[in-house]
Amino acid sequence: MPVHAIHFRSRHSGFPRPLKWAGIALLALAALFLLAAGAVAAFGGNWLRGPVERVTLAKTGRQLTIAGDVKLRWGWPLLRLQASQIAFANAGWSKRPNMLTIGQADLAVRLPPLLIGRVVIDELALRNADIALEKDAQGRKNWELPGGPGQVAIERMALDDSRVDYDEPARHTSVHARIAAEPDGLAFSAQGTFDGQPVEVHGGGGPLLAIRDESRPYPFDVAGRVGATQAKAKGAVTGMANFKALDARIEIAGDSMDKLFPLLGVALPETRPYRTSGRLVHQDKVWRYEKFGLRAGESDVSGTLEIDTSGKRPMMKGDLVFGLLDVVDLGATVGVQDPRSGVLPDTPFHADRWHSVDADVRMSAKEIVRPHELPLEGFAAHLRLHDAVLTLDPLEFGIAGGKLAGAVTLDGRQEPIRAHAKIRVDKVALDQLVPGFKTPRLEAGRIDGVVDLSGKGDSVAQMLGHAAGTTSVLVDGGHVSRLLME
Secondary structure, X not given: OXXXXXXXXXXXXXXXXXXXXXXXXXXXXXXXXXXXXHHHHHHOHHHHHHXXXXXXXXXXXXXXEEOOOEEEEOOOOEEEEEEXXXXXXXXXXXXXXXXXXXXXXXXXEEOHHHHHOOEEEEEEEEEEEEEEEEEOOOOOEOOOOOOOOOOEEEEEEEEEOEEEEEEEHHHOEEEEXXXXXXXXXXXXXXXXXXXOEEEEEEEEEOOOEEOOOOOOOEEEXXXXXXXXXXXEEEEEEEOOXXXXXXXXXXXXXXXXXXXXXXXXXXXXXXXXXXXEEEXXXXXXXXXXXXXXXXXXXXXXXXXXXXXXXXOOOOEEEEEEEEEEEEHHHHXXXXXXXXXXXXXXXXXXXXXXXXXXXXXXXXXXXXXXXXXXXXXXXXXXXXXXXXXXXXXXXXXXXXXXXXXXXXXXXXXXXOOOOEXXXXXXXXXXXXXXXXXXXXXXXXXXXXXXXXEEEEEEOOOHHHHHHOOEEEEEEXXXXXXXXXXXXX
């Protein structure tokens, strides 16, 4: 039928314009389909090698080489292809010639998206693949191609008897992973270094990895270690392309929680050896560590933490309840160290990491274990961290039958850190405040007053060494010698 007859009929039959264009597109697709099928029947699938290699070079600037046979199996809406001995060139700055080498690739391509110039691969299975991923000192990534991800989308992928290497010299990171197919899924292992620390990981997953499908969770079970930190996780991840969702039970153990910073990118306090387990849930930009238990040293804490990554920096919110709080376990976090040392804590705060996160966390302790010389009886605090300024307001301690309540501010934007504390003293028993101090000039009485101090330094010892301000106290009952007061 002549082309003008098609236009004439659609104009006078009342067909909507979208239907006209849809009809033309279907006819064009049918023509291309028949043409390609005829070419394959006449010449075999290998005739595609040249056109595919030329288009890839034009679109990416990198050479694609297909040295083996190409086989096609026509169908609708999927076209299935098999190719072997494939190589895809690396970025020009890389020392390795190829980013990808593949022994055999099986893929199913959706035909309808080809109408608008998009390539959608429904399934991709690679065997004997060697994938080299790199990031150089300038931040360039060898997997980033001109124009971004382009018009190619992969929905699901499977690997067998393959190797994946990741190198980032600027971070002293080099990880080498191997993947193999098993009857019920994939098995993988990885070794190398991460941020200069030895890393080792092993585990397994489902047989087919759903990359873009946000309705199909991919199950996994993994265990490993980075330096002194050990971890296990079992659950499912959805949408691997953008890590859309995660739901897993995790266990983590290590010698101090601050060493998680290179892994998480979020500042955590220095602690004694710890172990934690709970449910980790991720949806869009929000991470939640739900109903977890944590033991650090002799202390144990439970609660829920949430981190929202949608803002300028991650925002952490949570409620933590200490079933048992050993003051020594807090270490430099609150300026307390093992009393046997007999000196003020001089462990430096890592204020440079405070820019990595904002926080709004409430904490309380049901029972406190403390040195005899530190008569604490309870603890509650509201911690906020914003733009590297840390505040504890309110901060409350039960102490010596009374209470200390007030606020502490540490300004990490300045070097050294600027500190300010304003604390109210309420009905503190004098004889309990200094237990073991025997003098006839000390009799029972209660202290009320206000302590208002400012200082600077990157440790508690430095802050107190440079502290200045006022201390106003009133003793109600009893008396005290001048020596003891000083």
